[in-house]
Amino acid sequence: MTEKNLITxxxxxxxxxxxxxxxxxxxxxxxxxxxxxxxxxxxxQNMKLFSDEGDYGHNGFSNPKFTESRFFNWxxxxxxxxxxxYHKEFNKxxxxxxxxxxxxxxxxxxxxxxxxxxxxxxxxxKESYKKDDYTVRNYNYDSKNKIKSTIYYVSDDxxxxxxxxxxxxxxxxxxxxxxxxxxxxxxxxxxTLYSNGKIKxxxxxxxxxxxxxxxxxxxxxxxxxxxxxxxxxxxxxxxxMTETLSYKGEFYNDNEPQIQGRTRKEYANGLLVxxxxxxxxxxxxxxTLYYYNKQKQITKENYVVPEYPDNNLSYEYFYDNNxxxxxLIYSEKNNPVTVKFKYEFDNQxxxxxxxxxxxxxxxxxxxxxxxxxx
Numbered sequence: 365m366t367e368k369n370l371i372t373x374x375x376x377x378x379x380x381x382x383x384x385x386x387x388x389x390x391x392x393x394x395x396x397x398x399x400x401x402x403x404x405x406x407x408x409q410n411m412k413l414f415s416d417e418g419d420y421g422h423n424g425f426s427n428p429k430f431t432e433s434r435f436f437n438w439x440x441x442x443x444x445x446x447x448x449x450y451h452k453e454f455n456k457x458x459x460x461x462x463x464x465x466x467x468x469x470x471x472x473x474x475x476x477x478x479x480x481x482x483x484x485x486x487x488x489x490k491e492s493y494k495k496d497d498y499t500v501r502n503y504n505y506d507s508k509n510k511i512k513s514t515i516y517y518v519s520d521d522x523x524x525x526x527x528x529x530x531x532x533x534x535x536x537x538x539x540x541x542x543x544x545x546x547x548x549x550x551x552x553x554x555x556t557l558y559s560n561g562k563i564k565x566x567x568x569x570x571x572x573x574x575x576x577x578x579x580x581x582x583x584x585x586x587x588x589x590x591x592x593x594x595x596x597x598x599x600x601x602x603x604x605m606t607e608t609l610s611y612k613g614e615f616y617n618d619n620e621p622q623i624q625g626r627t628r629k630e631y632a633n634g635l636l637v638x639x640x641x642x643x644x645x646x647x648x649x650x651x652t653l654y655y656y657n658k659q660k661q662i663t664k665e666n667y668v669v670p671e672y673p674d675n676n677l678s679y680e681y682f683y684d685n686n687x688x689x690x691x692l693i694y695s696e697k698n699n700p701v702t703v704k705f706k707y708e709f710d711n712q713x714x715x716x717x718x719x720x721x722x723x724x725x726x727x728x729x730x731x732x733x734x735x736x737x738x
Contacts, residue, residue, distance in 0.1 A: 392712035398733040
C-alpha cells in the first residue's frame with residue numbers, strides 16, 4: 365500500500381468512532397431486511413489497507429454492530445466504502461431475532477440468534493459459524509431490569525468461558541463490574557459518581573497483589589487487589605461532558621497516576637461546536653470544529669492537526685427537504701472530492717436504494733429489501 369493510502373486509512377479510523385450525519389429511521393412493522401453493497405466498477409471496491417485483505421477489511425468481521433456502524437460512517441462521511449451484506453429478521457415488537465452475514469461470494473460469515481424475556485430484555489446471543497461451532501452469551505437481569513450478570517462460553521471448549529457481575533448503588537447507578545473465568549476473578553472496573561449519578565472516574569481493578577521473591581515479581585490474590593485510575597470526566601451545568609482526562613496509571617505501583625492526555629469539548633445552544641485532543645504537556649494535538657443548520661444538522665466539519673497540516677480534513681454536508689443527505693464535499697490536502705447520494709423509496713417511505721457517486725462517477729449501490737408484517 366502507498367504511503368498516501370496508509371495515511372488516509374489511519375485518518376479514516378476517526379470515522380469508526382465518530383457519529384454519522386444521517387439519521388436512518390425505519391418506518392412500518394418490518395419483518396425482515398436484506399441489505400447489500402454492490403459495485404459499478406469491479407476495480408473500485410471497498411477500502412483496504414492491504415491488497416490481500418478479506419471482504420471486511422483489515423480487522424475482518426468482528427460483530428454486526430461494529431460492522432454496521434463502520435459501514436454507515438464511511439458511506440456518508442467519505443468517498444470510500446466498507447462492505448456490508450446481511451439478512452435480518454425481527455419480531456412484531458421490532459426486536460432482532462435472527463441475522464446472517466455474507467461475503468461477496470455469497471458464502472456465510474456467521475449466524476446470530478437472539479432471545480428476549482417477557483420484559484423485552486435481551487437474554488441470549490448465539491453466534492454460529494458451523495452447525496456445531498458456536499458461542500453463546502447469556503444475560504441475567506434483576507427485578508428492575510438492570511443487567512445483573514452475563515456468562516459467555518464456546519461450544520468446542522467447556523473450560524473456555526467467562527462470567528461478569530454488575531453491582532449498583534442504592535440509586536441504581538452502576539458502580540462496579542467484576543469479571544471471572546475458569547481460574548476465578550480476573551480484572552474489573554469501578555466507577556465513582558457525581559451526586560447527579562454521572563460517572564466521575566473510571567478505575568481499573570485487579571484482584572492481584574505483587575510480591576518480590578528471589579528477585580522475581582510474583583502475582584497473588586490477597587482478597588483486596590489493586591486499582592489504577594484510567595479516566596476522569598468533567599461536565600458543565602447542562603450535563604454535557606466538557607473534559608475527559610486519561611491517565612497513565614500502572615497496577616502494583618504506588619506512584620500518583622500521571623495525566624496521559626485529555627479531550628475538551630465546547631458547546632453552543634446545546635450543540636457540540638469544538639472538540640480538542642491535548643497531550644500530557646497540555647498541547648493541542650488535533651481539534652474538530654462543527655457547524656450546523658437551523659435543523660441542527662451538521663453542515664460543515666473541519667478536522668485539524670496543527671503540527672501535520674497534510675492530515676487536515678474538511679467536510680461539507682448538504683440535505684434535501686426531508687433531511688436526507690444528498691451531497692458531501694470531502695477535502696484532503698485541499699483537494700475537494702464531491703460525493704452525491706441518490707435515493708429510491710418504497711410506499712412506507714423507507715429508502716430501498718442509494719447510489720453513491722464520486723466526482724460524477726457512479727461507483728457504489730446500497731440496496732435494502734423490506735418485508736413487512738402489515
